[in-house]
Amino acid sequence: MSRLDSFIRRLTAQRDILNSICDLVKETEGPVLEFGLGNGRTYDHLREHFPTRRIIAFDREVHSYSASTPPANDMVTGDIRESGQAFIGTGAALAHADIGTGHDEIDAITLTWLPQLVAGVLTRGGIAVSGLPLDWPELEPLPLPDGIKEGRYFLYRRK
Ligand code: SAM
Known part of the structure; x- marks a missing residue:
């Protein structure tokens, strides 16, 4: 499979998984955390699906498309490894992490x-969507939507 095909499949999996968990997330109180704002494409998608929910985005620095840039008080810059620690216990309904590099x-x-x-950032029952596998005892893998191959993108619920 070419890298282009692989990229398209990964983004399709990302979008389909994010679409599939909307109802679950709407049932759960708490903010949405976007680890890896990047260009802001998935931030924009999350904003479209959760228009009334606080969405806090993280990245080393802001380099998103201007229309997909969060307000300053919902943007956390720096290395997520450190900046994320202040959000442990925040009770997030959804954490999306798109910070894999392919290396x-x-x-x-x-x-x-x-x-x-x-x-640590999720509330009980909160959802994690990730480009990297999150092997952790409190994160229970959930079935992927139809048509998404195992290992392309990852979906969990916090026990
Ligand atoms: N989902 C985004 C979108 O749709 O536009 C793309 C995210 S991009 C693949 C990954 C982003 O994560 C990059 O902007 C990178 O700077 C950021 N990132 C990766 N590791 C990070 C870390 N440890 N701390 C802060 N930001 C990180």
């Missing part, structure tokens, strides 16, 4: 802290 050695380091952080 195994970099992603392996991210995986030493990301699963614990995501579990």
Whole structure:
């Protein structure tokens, strides 16, 4: 499969999973956390689906499309490994983490802290959607929507 095909499939999985969890998230109180604002595409998608929900975005620095940039009080800059710690116990209804790089050695380091952080920010029953697997005892894998191949994008519920 070409890298273009692989990229398209990953983004399709990302969108389909985010669409599939909307009702679950709407049943749960708490903010939405977007780890890895990037260009702001998924932030914009989340904003469309959760127009009344506070969405807090994280990135090293802001380099999003201007119309997809959160208000300053909902934007947290710096390394998520450190900046995320202040949000442990925040009771988020949804945490979306799109911070994989495709480089195994970099992603392996991210995986030493990301699963614990995501579990820590979510409320009980909160949903985690991630580009990297989040192997953590409090995060229960959920079935993926039809047509999404295992391992392309990941979905969990906080126990
Ligand atoms: N979902 C975004 C979108 O739709 O536009 C794309 C996210 S992009 C793939 C990943 C982003 O995560 C990059 O902007 C990168 O700077 C950020 N990132 C990755 N690791 C990070 C870390 N440890 N701390 C802060 N930001 C990080």
